[in-house]
Amino acid sequence: MIRWARMPLAPLALAFAAGIAFAPWLSAWQPWTVGAVATVATAMLAFAGRIRAATLALLAAVIAAGVIRGTPPPLPADHVAHLEAPIVAEVEGTVVGEPARPGRGRLRMLLDVTRVAGQPRSGRIQLSLFGGRPPDLVPGQRVRGELRLVRPVGFRNPGGFDYAAYLARRGIHVAATARGDALTGLDQPDAAWRTRVKRTALAAMDGALPPASAALLGGLLLGERTALPPEIQDAFRMAGVYHVLAVSGFNVALVAASVLAVLTLARVGPRAAALGAGIAVVGFAVVVGPEPSVVRATVMGVLVLGARLLDREASVLNGLAFAGLAILVARPTDLFDPGFQLSFAATLGIIVMPHPHGTIAGALSVSLAAQLAVLPITLAHFNQFSMIGPLANLGAVPLAAGATVLGLLGASLAFVVPGMADLLFNAAWPILLGLRAVAAGAAAVPGALVHLPAPSGLAIICYAGGLGLTLAAWRQRVDQPRRAIGTASAAAVLLAGAVGLGAGPLLPRPEGTLRISALDVGDADAIVIEPPAGGAILVEGGSGAHRLDAMERVVAPFLWNRGVLRLAALARTQPEAEATGRTDDRQIPAREIWTRDSFRDGPRLAGGMLVSAVSGAPLILRIDYGRASFLLAGDASVATERGLVAAGSPVGATVLLAPRHGARDSSTPAFMRAVAPTVAVVSVGARGAHGHPDAETLARLTAAGARVFRTDRDGAVLLETDGRVLTVAGFASGARERYCLDPEQDC
């Protein structure tokens, strides 16, 4: 049984989190009134001695509080979000936090706006600087510059990461861009001590170690991993040991333990030592920054040390609940942050799972507990989990601990005796190399990382319930063996249900419908074709993928969530063109690559539909299924269009995937007459720099009788047909059309 009485804060934290999670649905239900009534009811029921009812009323009140806290307050009248965007204006503001360097020549920071075009304004924006020479910026500095203000837009695809919503949760409704030299500092404040400490420590590591190792140590110690080469980060992720690169309870525990050990051995009294360790832990957290995992670990660490100070036993679960409550009250939207979820789930898993004795067995069990607890979270956010993780952690965690302790010592000495710090960093170097070797080795194991569709909410609930009941059965096995069997079977049913629900998308679809999805990837084409008989084909085109990794960040998750772990074929319309931003075939392997040669012997039957190439270079595919036909004209140039019309190629189609993002000189009148589409889909980026799609081109598409769908307005465009009826849906706009393709029949 769960002893709730020993952790009085846990139900409150859960209720508050539930309130935040369901705020969008519950906020219409008068949360203030409900909260007030529930509070009064709690008082009256408690007074009347009806404790159980009072408890329920209290929980209702806390849920109402969570709803109130989780509903974003209305923006003030002078908020930048009220400005017409996009505009270019002179903006004045204060730098918030340390600017990040996400790539070469790029600088990204948060800005608290004070003035726009001379008028007082408020609100936080995210500013990205490209190129130029940005001034040296420190947190708290006032800056001014001519910035381009825009509404942030992410790619809007089913199962995709909604960047705009992510920013909105952090209170950012406006993004800004400028060249680096467009920004000038209005004052030159001294960096805060925590910034100076962080910079000095990182500089000391940089001075003593080669770049990649220095960056790794910076990640281990301070969670500062922007300088870490991406292939090393990939290896850590695949090996399932990425968590050592984030500051967590691990670092906090090492800081506390190191200080405690040194102070105790220096014959400082136990209370003074606990106090000193507490101060060190809080100082460390302030330097590292307020990520949820840091705050959680620090709050719990301080609670444990405080209990030591007061000679009382600490309830770890209660501490965890307190940390969660504190974070959620201060920043409710952290609930949706993967870092928050991973940190709390892993900690909870480690605390509640019974661990065997013995160093290796115990370590393996801790690692396994954490992995089991975070499994649904990593699947939901990243579609992946590491099979090798529990094993890799056995090697990685001790190495990371060693390097962290040496690094911490070195970093603290860097302020006193720089020479000594260099020696300690050098001593950490072989350990860092060992850690990298463990990560690289584990990542190289076949099947180290598994990609799966994101589980549904119901699957996650079944999974959590199953794990909880398994735990309960384990605890009952001695005292109540008979009940334990019942609990265990219930747990097995729930876990089986979770697996079944989670594997749902992997099962073959009922045959007979062809699905074609034009994904929103900006000024590029990514078209996923799911033939009637199953499988999936990806057609990529447009060489100007404006984000290097847009394709793999959008296309791969979409396919995984559809249960496609392997492509039947991958067609690149310009096979020789520069390979920027293409789907990495390590993520989604393809059985076949389609080029013009694949169609040398004429049309092919693929998964129940007919695929033919109407042009070889660039590759233009035509798909026929029943009465529906699709022309994928992605990269057709004017000359190609002209050639196709002149040659009388079979271009007439129900749906035209319009050429070249609706460029000015595309979809010429003659070509449109030949295609005569019912529906035209333009794959184009919102606010692309090329001015696509062209208004006249759109007019030509409409004039040809086509209903136009655009990925910049509609998000991903999802087409589905059984050969008789065609439905078209815009994922973001919600636009839906249905066409009957059989003129003889009513459908």
Place this chain on the structure above:
Amino acid sequence: MNLYTRPQLALVLGFALAAGAGYGVAVWRRAYPDLAGRLEQFDRRAPRDASAGRALAALTVETNAAEPSDARPGLEQRERAPAAGRMANARARGGRSDVPPEPVDVNRASAEELARLPGIGRTLAARIIETRDAGGPFASVDDLRRVPGLGHGRVEQLRAHVVSE
């Protein structure tokens, strides 16, 4: 008489050991910089096929100075530096200061003339000539995308410098 306890001695010894090991490593690194450099690089792969694309992309980014690249959750940035700034930037950074002042006719230009354009090197210039010879003259500047390796970005970058007649 015991001045220090065993844990105290262990702590001091451990610290001395770490410092000594660090000194040893530092001396070794100075003595064999090549070997140390190779060790440091063991898990940094040389550009493979897929990452060659990325490297190429990085080059494009250099000249465009506008293409964001970022780790999750940075799926941001449809916003870009204004196109004009981008051109100026490409010119400033492209390393080729001798961009022809007159627009170049892509249907008549020689390989040398083409190679002087921003973002076009010898290889791409040769490919433009090849494509022109094989597939006929370019109907428009946009038609340059027939050339393998010329994507949207490059064509847009070229637009101010070329004509097709």
